[in-house]
Amino acid sequence: MKIEQIYTGCLAQGAYYITSEGEAAIIDPLREVKPYLERLETDKVKLKYIFETHFHADFVSGHIDLSRHTGAPIVYGPDAACEFDCISARDGQEFKIGKVTIKVLHTPGHTLESTTYLLKDETGKDHCIFSGDTLFLGDVGRPDLAQKAAHMTQEQLAGLLYDSLTSKIMPLADDVIVYPAHGAGSACGKNMMKETVDTLGNQKKVNYALNQPNREAFIKAVTEGLQPPPAYFPSNVAMNKKGYQAFEEVMNHGMRALSPAEFEVVAEETGAVVLDTRLPGDFAKGFVPQSVNIGLKGDFAPWVGALLADVNQPILLITEVGQEEEAVTRLSRVGFDHVLGHLAGGYAAWEASGKETDTVNRITAEEFASAFKKEESLVLDIRREGEYEAEHVEDAYSRPLAYINDWIKDINPARHFYMHCASGYRSMIAASILKARGYHNFSEIEGGFTAIKKTEVTCTDYVCQSKIIKQ
Numbered sequence: 001m002k003i004e005q006i007y008t009g010c011l012a013q014g015a016y017y018i019t020s021e022g023e024a025a026i027i028d029p030l031r032e033v034k035p036y037l038e039r040l041e042t043d044k045v046k047l048k049y050i051f052e053t054h055f056h057a058d059f060v061s062g063h064i065d066l067s068r069h070t071g072a073p074i075v076y077g078p079d080a081a082c083e084f085d086c087i088s089a090r091d092g093q094e095f096k097i098g099k100v101t102i103k104v105l106h107t108p109g110h111t112l113e114s115t116t117y118l119l120k121d122e123t124g125k126d127h128c129i130f131s132g133d134t135l136f137l138g139d140v141g142r143p144d145l146a147q148k149a150a151h152m153t154q155e156q157l158a159g160l161l162y163d164s165l166t167s168k169i170m171p172l173a174d175d176v177i178v179y180p181a182h183g184a185g186s187a188c189g190k191n192m193m194k195e196t197v198d199t200l201g202n203q204k205k206v207n208y209a210l211n212q213p214n215r216e217a218f219i220k221a222v223t224e225g226l227q228p229p230p231a232y233f234p235s236n237v238a239m240n241k242k243g244y245q246a247f248e249e250v251m252n253h254g255m256r257a258l259s260p261a262e263f264e265v266v267a268e269e270t271g272a273v274v275l276d277t278r279l280p281g282d283f284a285k286g287f288v289p290q291s292v293n294i295g296l297k298g299d300f301a302p303w304v305g306a307l308l309a310d311v312n313q314p315i316l317l318i319t320e321v322g323q324e325e326e327a328v329t330r331l332s333r334v335g336f337d338h339v340l341g342h343l344a345g346g347y348a349a350w351e352a353s354g355k356e357t358d359t360v361n362r363i364t365a366e367e368f369a370s371a372f373k374k375e376e377s378l379v380l381d382i383r384r385e386g387e388y389e390a391e392h393v394e395d396a397y398s399r400p401l402a403y404i405n406d407w408i409k410d411i412n413p414a415r416h417f418y419m420h421c422a423s424g425y426r427s428m429i430a431a432s433i434l435k436a437r438g439y440h441n442f443s444e445i446e447g448g449f450t451a452i453k454k455t456e457v458t459c460t461d462y463v464c465q466s467k468i469i470k471q
Contacts, residue, residue: 011058014028031333051095056236107168108161116132244337254325273292277319301331
């Protein structure tokens with residue numbers, strides 16, 4: 001028996017590859033299936049089953065394409081109403097892969113069909129669970145995503161989750177290994193650990209949700225402090241449930257190379273979003289007007305999903321030369337399949353063509369520190385609320401990037417302001433959106449709050465000489 005966790009950092013997502021005696025199973029596969037097919041061929045094993053823990057909201061799974069390529073059936077837990085051929089397994093049903101057994105544990109709460117798969121080794125001993133979004137390390141799945149489909153409140157779903165955990169998961173032995181579907185950084189939970197594998201025994205000790213004294217306390221604990229889910233989540237659920245365009249077709253469209261002239265025409269005719277995936281510093285120096293910068297080297301796909309929201313939105317790409325395929329792939333993982341092509345030669349080709357360009361006024365942290373006047377300067381901190389509350393520039397306004405569509409309308413375009421995040425990635429996203437909507441009177445701070453703290457105004461106390469940093 002061999003179990004491999006295939007972890008994708010940009011989605012904080014874990015897929016699992018299991019082999020035994022010439023047979024294999026894959027749990028929660030990513031959208032692009034070529035790596036799995038190559039692995040199966042290299043290992044000379046046959047894919048017997050594709051297991052899905054639930055209808056994912058934060059990414060589009062590769063189950064349909066993988067089944068089409070291999071003929072392996074797709075397995076969901078009870079209550080899974082797929083609109084394609086699948087096995088909706090009953091609670092307690094077992095599936096053999098070589099000499100190991102995978103047992104279905106129906107664990108509703110995150111969603112109604114949510115299922116944990118218990119793997120029994122060659123001797124029949126409980127070895128590990130693939131817990132999906134039922135149990136994370138340090139957390140449990142949020143119970144608010146399936147409210148509309150389930151016709152239930154988040155409190156009712158949280159109660160179901162409590163019942164699932166206490167009746168199906170907690171009775172298992174402490175040495176059972178927990179393999180979750182997500183880790184820290186995923187929007188599917190609020191308190192996940194950075195580790196991606198643990199024992200159930202340790203989770204019983206450290207996981208706040210598993211240490212609540214009763215059902216009522218559990219419901220309160222897991223529903224408090226939930227941020228609104230990203231707008232693209234329902235679309236991903238629908239794609240996972242109903243089906244989607246073959247990945248190869250999505251890639252063929254996205255890899256269409258367009259000259260600057262062709263690129264401009266397609267943008268005007270289709271209303272496509274021009275998505276520039278270069279590094280923030282490169283974007284600041286020059287970009288195609290109206291384009292949005294979400295850097296490929298960062299939390300690219302989740303921010304695309306959160307800010308563009310509509311998966312049917314046509315997209316035109318500007319990337320570093322050679323990164324076009326990666327960009328299309330990562331967009332497809334969150335359901336953005338309508339990439340119409342990319343700018344051949346990248347931004348350099350656009351600039352060389354003599355077409356109009358724009359820039360962002362990016363300043364260093366030192367320049368900000370020299371110019372900052374508490375009584376006069378307006379500072380927007382676009383980090384998450386928790387980051388702001390821990391420490392921030394004194395009198396700065398908390399304006400999280402995730403809510404830019406709400407607060408952008410309150411900006412006075414005539415008044416200059418400074419803007420920063422933690423490192424410069426998110427603030428450049430915000431800068432590009434502001435520029436695209438006609439706001440130009442601002443300075444974005446390179447290096448963000450991390451860099452600001454290293455200037456001469458850095459301090460560690462609530463009161464300090466400069467009083468620029470507040471903790």
